[in-house]
Amino acid sequence: MLPKTSVPKLTSLPTARAASTRASMQSRYNTRVLSAPAYAAKRQQHFMRSLAVITAAAGVATVSQYYLNDGRLLNTAYAEAPSTAEQPDIQFEKPRKRGATKEENRDLVSSQHLQVRRSWENPGVYACGSNAGKVVAPDSDASYIKTPRRIKFFDGKLLRDIKLDSNLGAAIDEQGNLLQWGVDYSKETTQPTVTLKGKNLISLAISKDRIMGLSSSGKVYSLPVSAADQAAGTKPSESSWIPFWSSTSPISYRTITPSDMSYSEKVSTIAGGQEHALLLTSKGRLFSMASATDAFPTRGQLGVPGLSWDNKPTGPYYQPHELTTLRGFNIAKIACGDYHSIVADTDGRVFSFGNNTSGQLGFDYNTESAVVDTPALLPLQKLYAGSSQTPVVTSVAAGGANSYLTVDATKIASRNSDGRHIGRVTADTFACGAGIYGSLGNSRWTHVQGTPTKIPALSSLFEYDETNNTVIPIRLASISAGNKHVAAVMNNVAHTGALNTDGETYWGRDIVFWGGNEHYQLGTGKRNNVNTPTYIQPLDQVAERKVRGKEEHRFQITPRSTVRLADGRKVSMEQRVECGRDCTAIYSGV
Template structure:
């Protein structure tokens, strides 16, 4: 189709040619026929030219374009640089606060140590002084302002914590209906860590002794009390509260309990020699789902002695266990060679094996075939840590790239040799998002990878290397979890540095059930992909930095001054039953 000036020129040429041909006489017999053919062609060209002109006139709003120009190119967009955030008159430290949310969070965690809690408040655990049913976003418990803690465990009906001196504190209606705040219950045991069951608290002392005491204040007061020795020679007195001691038998010289974990009815005791013991930890029901790891052990077949006496899991003799975890009714044990064993309830696939209705429970430690998870990849897996809670299990694995079978020594086959990839796998109940893989799966027997917590790398400026990002800790509650990343952090900003030298902490993500607002998002929808939440003290942050999307980053361990003394402190997260806490831990 001809356009614009080209149309006019073609028409004029055709008309001139037509006038010349009209004056030519035919000297050949076929001249007349050729002349008729020419006129028909001329008419066709004229009609097409006219049609093209009309079409162009119509498409251009009734104006015939006389000049044809090449389409103008869009100019490159002008580069816009972010406006400097620094405000006139600000000090160096104030400028750091204004340009970095992370710096402000680290600073506040050092200046105001304490405990934030959120989620279900049915038992007055996350807000002891409030009658609210839920606390939707992180809120400080005033009692713990300026207090450093060794450990915290939360249930919907009671809370337990160890203060800096090793004393046990309890609160919530499960402890006492008249409770209005934390109260010291077990003193002088120098406790270092806690585990909780349905109705008892298990505490580990720095000397390896394990204590079991009832949650209820009434039972603590009415139950039998041990006679305890005093610093005064030949003088003893009864303990303030009723408790029991869990003593593993046949301990070697220098061997002591170094780690504990607990479910609703059982507890795991790991010794410094890598031996694993299990014991009943509740009074309502004796463990009956294989979670003790002792084949055939029931209430009827248990040996003589206390119902909660520890039993060595002899199946694991020869395997030096380094990590343990416990869900409601199942147990995990990882040895120092990177293998993991699971036992207990498997009705939802939480042991990492497909559910078998004829064998819903596995009462002996069974080796999880983690190498199958990496079949065909050329990677060799090694379990570095385990976590469990409710009906879920999690495995942290370092996968090392090895030479594939039949590969040569060429550059392609050697590329990436020895490279380590850090992955996190999950199995069990996923209908609330606890698998963290974006799916809502009811039963997941085969471990599935959590994409957003796996295969991550970053550049470490101190070593000038690309390093894998592992998990520092995975805290698992009954139905939700929080993952603390072991990414590169920085806490060395000082007055000697530049005004842009800021601190930053570790990434922390939450996922799973959110029925009681325990994820801290302020909303009630479940989350199947790990997600960030707003800073703990979002209101104070907005006053300094204004509105904006800022995420909570947890402060890594640092030496700071608290109350005029130097202390090594870090922020820790603890997921419980329908509630969550972040506290300043020593």
């Protein structure tokens, strides 16, 4: 049972399903006690009488022992009556309200149920962290937002993607249009403004001074952050749905097209750092490019050996370059830190390149090779030496000077094994790079971590799946890494189908935060850095306390579900988390 006084730190990560099962068993055992206050009082009287009898019996036994040993008490261990000061408070389930609806009673019984329901009824964006650039609270002059607060502009809105910097906010609305806000866009604008329209964008990447957007058709658009630069730059000609008719774009932007693309090939995924971006195609080919206006990448993050401003190929400086050293590897996952890149192929192999001054590439730092400009294969098997497990990387993430890997390790038969658990999969999470802010998540404050280190709170976890009647590993659904802090969403069993059932409640997925917190970007309400994954409080504290009083619960994020919105539309949506530079957003995504 969670303590009343504070939000618990993550240790063994009990899942919502396990907690619900325990609560259900306790509820069945104490059905009459918990549902009848009069009977509960009577039960308490019986308890007090029993305690008095036990105490009296203990006294008689003590006196008897005294006389049986010639007036001397033996110096041996004996059972003491438990101290009442050390006993946890007995918490009873709140009685159901008379005349209340089933939904009101389920809100009262389960904080998770209330959170899931409100995420559907009130979609929008919550943000916290640094507000120096008017990003997390565009209409406020506060320097910091200490706990997640709704951005009013997005109330009732669904988004396809969102990216945050300390001075820039960028998002894609439900129609695929780009919205921008923050002082780097315009100091006069106090709310998000539509800039690039009609491109059907699906995802974003941002650099120091440019935004890149990927459309559903695979086209990549690059535009300056500043509204002034958008107005003053070269504006391309755009075609119209009317034959033989074209017009000029109202803002300046570029179209990025990798060379030698086959007829059916298109860009499927983009990722960006401070000065570079990666483009992954539907054929598993990887391209890199310069993504900033004022700097050409010089720290190997493009992954092209020897490439510099002086010897770049003829053409625009921002043209994409294929990473020919990765030909033959079907790349499936990509991620960018500030000045490094990490990618994984469909076979679970990982390659990294770029700046390695903090060990973020997964190799020990070497003063003679602080920059690695060719994709290097990480020796993952060394992480499982002597364990009789075969590792396969399932996802990668990066941010700032850190990299993260999720791994499925399968138990195999070996000479020294006893034959048990053969084929069992264990899900682990590793981190490398800078750890001075706690972003390694391993309870340590480490300056440089070259060899990936396991995050204990997110590794080797299992739960019981009642639907399939089996024990399954708990994986991560996603990791979002900012420049100094991280959020991870657990892929634990969730339940969002209790609408037409009696007595059941919704529950979502566990989400934890750790790392740098000097700008309150973790959403804990405090400013101390955190070096181990921890929970935060529910997003909507007003609704929570209105129903459940001062009890404190952890935030659970809502997985993808098909729901009906207030306007009558039926949509598939989920809550997502995005860690940016010194700030965080949790939004309703489609």
